Amino acid sequence: MSQVRRIVNTSFETLLPVVGVIVALIIGAFMLLALGANPITAYGALIEGAFGSQYSFMQTLVKATPLLLVGLGVCIAFRGGVINIGGEGQIIVGGLGATAIALALPNLPGVLLLPLALIAGIISGAIWGGIPGVLKARLGVNEILTTIMMNAIAQQLSNFLLRGPMIDPKEVLAKTYLPQSAQVPEQAWLMRLLPPTLLHLGTILAVVLAIGVFVFLWRTIIGYRIRAVGLNPSAAKYAGINVPTYQALALVLGGAFAGLAGAVEVLGVSHRMLDGVSGGYGFSGIVTALFGKLHPLGSIPASVLFGSLLVGADKMQRAVQVPASLIQVLLGLVVIFVVSSDIWVRRRASKRQTNG
């Protein structure tokens, strides 16, 4: 009997985010109606834009890749009981780090240069997440605020580097001064898997890492401790776990994954550091992780879902003349619904406890 009830409860909990997305889409439909567009035509165009052809489906997967990577970092941080809003900044420094290494060592063979560039991205992101992590652990500084401040600092750092030391010499010669770096050497690119589509090796890397994060969180001691700290810090402390250290570690790992996302965007898609490489993934990665119920494997379908919304939005915009920013509105609603619906999960849990 308890087995059945557990399954019912589990499916109730997994279904809530799905209900959240459906409610958001229904509200979106009313907004489309209010804007004078036919919701069926609009959503039809959206689905076609995301899945209609091999190219568009692969494009969805390309967009899903940074979402999944950032989402994995968010999963680890949230599981550790800390909130990482710094995805945007961590993506930016990750992209900068990877670009800098790839441009600095142009004569290295690809087998060395590609991993080095990826690691540079990971380390840059880890440092960017680590500063709030250390401040939280040592001085108790609210990590939400510091990660947000670090976003702004990363943006200014990127502005400075892409207009100054790292600007593409061609931009200077042509006097166009577009804020972007030179193209990174070809051997450092992530392999394209299905040309002419843009699908690249980074997507597979992200899926492998999702499985890796699952194993890490549920099958290793460090992962167990991170979850223990997140579930109940005082119990974890009595069990002899150094709570601040593991909170800091959760933020470092969160930053590392977002930094990797930046590196993968540069090495897999744009092949150079661009202004705006983060493209809001820092925030939509949070939506991805929440929709996946903070489970690394759940983040995989979540990233495809939100990737498809981002890709399909352009087609929708052309079909019904409703701006693509509608998707951002829906993402916001999904976040609000998912965190609000948590109350029912908690109520059921406490009812279960009192009923035995």
Next chain:
Amino acid sequence: MSELFSLTVLTGIAYSGIRLATPYLFAALGEMFAQRSGVVNLGVEGIMLMGAFTAFAMATWTGNLWFALFCAAFIGLLMGLAMSFISVNMQAEQGISGIGMHLFGLGLSSLLFTKFLGSTKAITGFQPIKIPLLGDIPVIGEIFFNHNILVYLAFLLVPIAVWVLNKTTLGLKIRAVGVKPEAADSLGVSVSKIRYLCVSFGGVMAGIAGASLTLALINLFQENMTSGIGFIAVALVYFGGWTPVGVTLGALLFSLVNALQLWIQVLDKDKVIPSDFALMMPYVLTIAVLAFGKRTNQPAALTKPFDRGSH
């Protein structure tokens, strides 16, 4: 660079600093009330964007600036009420629900702008009003008494906030709810009513803060034009130790640095000082203050939902 230290330039920097403090002051003082009652509203940025858009659209269509300001405040009220419901009734994790509100406001403001206005020309915003006599004092008059009405209102809000928070029963209730909601509840203070009131007031102020950008400072709307002011406002409340005067000093510091870097960009023709680093300084400073400043006033129940049934 020596021009930087001339009286004209210094006066100019001080004048712009005070002017640019407007959105920070409105947003941060409103957020301070929300936080004193125990709720962190991270959605300020999204509410500001909606306020900025609403004010700009209404000013464009009706030409009535006060009506535009009122509409922005009303949108702020609606979003503040939504945030109250999410935080008080749904007891949602405030660090995340605010991000949802931010994405919502960011998306909706650019959606409505693209759909209904697109590129459009600047409006004539609130004009500077020179205060008689005081405005004629050399230097001081130029810096303090020759601003648009929203600047005066923003600074007028500071003593009002001090008075409400420290000298009225309402202020006492707000502080009690933020520190020990159980105790306030047992004395018959409605925790949810106080939190609804404070978060909604914060929403109204965020709406007005956004409107101050489009009606007085920039006179234009652009997508994501707040560029982080709303998030800084949330941090300013921590920065200022949850007191109106502290928050005001923080807001002035931010806006003065902003004014300074604008002038450096104008005067520093050889680009000796990268303006990006000047722009970075307030954020670095905020982190430093958050790390080493005292946190004596932090409301004990901050971010903790209050569940009456569990007591």
